[in-house]
Amino acid sequence: MNYRHAFHAGNFADVAKHLALVAILLHLLKKQAPFAVVDTHAGRGAYDLGGKEAQRTGEAERGIGRLADLRSELTTLSSYLDLVHECGVGTYPGSPLLAAKLLRPQDRLVAIEKHPDDAAALAVLLKPFPKARAETADGYARLAALLPPPERRGVILIDPSYEAEDEFQTAARAFAAAYRRFATGIYAIWFPVKSRAEADGFCGEVLAAGTAKVLRLDVALVAPAEDRLSAAGLLVVNPPYRFEDEMGRAFAEVLPLLEATARFDWLAGG
Template sequence: MLSYRHSFHAGNHADVLKHIVLMLIIESLKQKEKGFYYLDTHAGVGQYRLLSQEAEKTGEFEEGIGRLWGKTDLPEEVARYIAIIKKLNYGGKELRYYAGSPLIAATMLRPQDRALLTELHPTDYPLLRNNFKEFENVTTKRDNGFQQLKATLPPKERRGLVLIDPPYELKEDYDLVVSAIEEGYKRFATGTYAIWYPVVLRQQVKRMIKGLEETGIRKILQIELAVRPDSAQRGMTASGMIVINPPWTLEAQMKKILPDLTRTLVPEGTGSWSVKWITPE
């Protein structure tokens, strides 16, 4: 089942949270001169036109990146994220394009770093390959991203970040995330793993977290931003990032950022946020 297309959701509140966390982790990795490996398991196309038919159909970016775009009083970490998106928009006069995780990561890589972007969708993969053909240290591959944790870890650099953000179209995806983490961690226990998840049914997220706890892996941080309370109704009420082996600065950074970010993204006052350890060190 490959019906999910991220172009309908690019730049929404979930992307904002995911990409700020991604940026902060990469900034931390870059504090050491030695190169690192970045694996994006479900890359999409990497770059999105917000004035496309898909994006305009949902308009989700207007309640995500759109609410941050013109603000000048953002926390410095959020301002750095906005600067990345503005660079894609030729200086930022008008919000026309949004960077997916692969492009944010690729623009932050140094010559000594490298990335593998995988995408299985038959329509999205050719677009992904074309969007990154000019990046010398980026490889694209049409494949099942979960399998790449087994196939490519540990990386030769012995430093790295794995971003896992499947579409969760199938409830099995929650279990596949846990299995993939187990496989990857056995091979590369010192790597950083960042898992994005949507909150559609809270019970599914709880099951995934229980599965991660049962792996025995330590140092698992959970970061979540909700736009409204949990509901049995259809639709995503919140999203989060689960980070294994997070940079030591990430917890404090997100606790600083999230109050302001939540107020800005959810001016109706229905939003909430949390930063907590699933399993501490």
């Protein structure tokens, strides 16, 4: 396991993914009924933007760094910015911390991370959140066992590092098995777009699970760079009502600052 998210935390793709996650969580929070969050590839949960990894790539500086002065009237965007600001200058929250901060007493987070160092840091970070649990494990292997959640409502974030050659297939298979157990859940599946054909093939595999409602969201840097990821996507299965609108409006404020563009495609339903 060579991938370390600290090099990429807070980049344009992280911002887009985390905005989507916050939009989904805010939707789940609209009802009193409890919900579960399962984060299969959770990372360490918080990232030092002044650290050597972030400084080496400069990705966060061109990502969340460009939103430092942004204020918004939009619920999703302002909530996301508030959550980031709450972490303090120089720290960027990962997906499990964003989720943990939004949980109510009736909700629950299971955050799984395989890398022992990151998993240990995550466990410490989540300690103050009584409804959040960190697990050191393989997120793919744990996913099916955690579904369906007793709450019968929730979001599953599948955000692998795609290090292994066959990881697109592994992720699609893990999703299909999860979907069979919990077809009404909201799923957000992140993927890098290094080649259009590979990304389209992956989306096709996810669709083949029989998903009725899938929105694909792509973000890309206007000026692609040779040495870093310049495009990424998120498949949102069973997206919340008006999710596309909400994201479109947030992106209209954020993406010009990130020098990025977005595209939405309904692959099923919509």
